[in-house]
Amino acid sequence: MNWYRDISATEKRTLWSCFAGWALDGVDTQLFSLVIPTLLVTWGIGKGQAGLIGGATLVAGALGGLLAGMLSDRYGRVRALQITVIWFSLFTFLSAFAQNFEQLLALKALQGVGFGGEWTAGAVLLSETIRAEHRGKAMGIVQSAWGFGWAGAVLLYLLVFSFVSPEWAWRLLFGIGVIPAGLVLYLRRNVVEPPRAVVSAGSSRLALPAARSIFDRSVMRTTIVGALIGVGAHGGYHAITTWLPTYLKTERHLSVLGTGGYLAVVITAFICGCFVSAWLQDRIGRRLNVILFAVCCVATVNLYVFLPMGDTAMLFLSFPLGLFAAGIPATLGALFNELYPQGIRGTGVGFCYNFGRIVSAGFPVLVGHMGNSMPLGSALGIDAGIAYGLVVVAALMLPETKNRPIATVAANATTRA
Incomplete structure (x- = not known):
């Protein structure tokens, strides 16, 4: 870890901000796969319907990644990351109040937009902040955050379902999903927008x-x-x-x-x-x-x-x-x-x-x-x-x-x- 001691405080703050965002994203996303058996019993929905919710979330995530990339080019990396974190936190929280399959399908798809966008915005922000010789190490470490988020989701699931009845436990888990929004406060105070390079006349057609x-x-x-x-x-x-x-x-x-x-x-x-x-x-x-x-x-x-x-x-x-x-x-x-x-x-x-x-x-x-x-x-x-x-x-x-x-x-x- 000698390389970590060499990087600046700004690089470290950006690294751990992106790590936290991706880990919390992993928690919110993986919770759905864990509560599927409960939803099958509580709502009486079929496996195909549960699969449709998962598929819609993934497709929406891909579209969110495309959109977040364009937003980060237009409005800045930090701002795009803030928007995506708030977005997936909000719709994870609102999923706790879904009353039927159709509402949950729509809310989880909207959550997916933020889930996909967070990776893109965070990856671009980190890549432009970390020095070149350590960029691969930093990006790989942030990618590992998904595994830590997955493990966190499992632990939360075990804890909540041990003390709360199943028909309310899954709603509480989704409600906890609003917590990542607090990361935005840290981003606003501690993470710096990378400087923009001056676009030369020869490459002006790529400026938009x-x-x-x-x-x-x-x-x-x-x-x-x-x-x-x-x-x-x-x-x-x-x-x-x-x-x-x-x-x-x-x-x-x-x-x-x-x-x-x-x-x-x-x-x-x-x-x-x-x-x-x-x-x-x-x-x-x-x-x-x-x-x-x-x-x-x-x-x-x-x-x-x-x-x-x-x-x-x-x-x-x-x-x-x-x-x-x-x-x-x-x-x-x-x-x-x-x-x-x-x-x-x-x-x-x-x-x-x-x-x-x-x-x-x-x-x-x-x-x-x-x-x-x-x-x-x-x-x-x-x-x-x-x-x-x-x-x-x-x-x-x-x-x-x-x-x-x-x-x-x-x-x-x-x-x-």
Whole structure:
């Protein structure tokens, strides 16, 4: 942690502000998955309806990420972060008062807008505040906050449901979701807006934070390739998290999936994967780090689906799988921010990350379709290979950006390999 002692007080405050925002975002978002069984009983809704709420939240999150990126380019990084934190806190709180499925669906979708926007605004703010040689470590540490938020949600769930009846416990949990709004007070007092670079006459056409600016000829190649990385990274992750539990339970008949030990391993692996990626990407570079974790993901998934194993072996293998799956998202924040000039950075980062989120919804569907004509394990292995193979190919088409001083990234810098 020598690097942490070297950074300034401003960098530290920004780092922990973004960490806290993403962790609290993780708490609010993960609480819904924990209270689904209660809602199924209390309201008598079906699993399909519960899945629709989760899906609507994810799609709205992607749209929120796109919007927050453009807002951060127009009104500033800190202000965009404040808006997104207040937004997801408010609609999480209002979800506690939902009276029926339709109201909860609408409120959770609106919450998703803030959930997706918070990552984009925070990632751009942190990338422009932390010095270049430590940017990867800082971004990876902030990504790990999701795992800490996930663990916090589990602990809150256990605590509240131990003392409050289920029909009121889920409402209390959502009500607690207003707490992150207090972070805005800290942001207003302690986090400084990064200085804006002066836009040269030659790049004036990129000065407006309109969505079409990231498709200007000077950055179009970067936008397309970055979006492909986002598609592959999210597609592989969602295919694994959607179908692997079903495969292990229905075809391997493993029972450990429903235990607290399995959940603890998955959360711990996610946090460790972010830390490993944070340390590694500042040493070997963004491209090689993404490629390394993508190849390891494919190898581990295929070990999962083709090797015979019991509960104990599966539990141990869950750790490297979770670690490798977390390593790629932990790299994307630094990588995407280093690819764009400052005037359109928020828009570019928001698009690459969240376009991938939207399109990645097709990968779990593809696994299900392929599973109709072949074993589900084979379909999952092939699908993961396609998704992470796309990440490898796209990463090879980008320049290495490690240690790039992003406040002065030229408009044509991203076209040089």
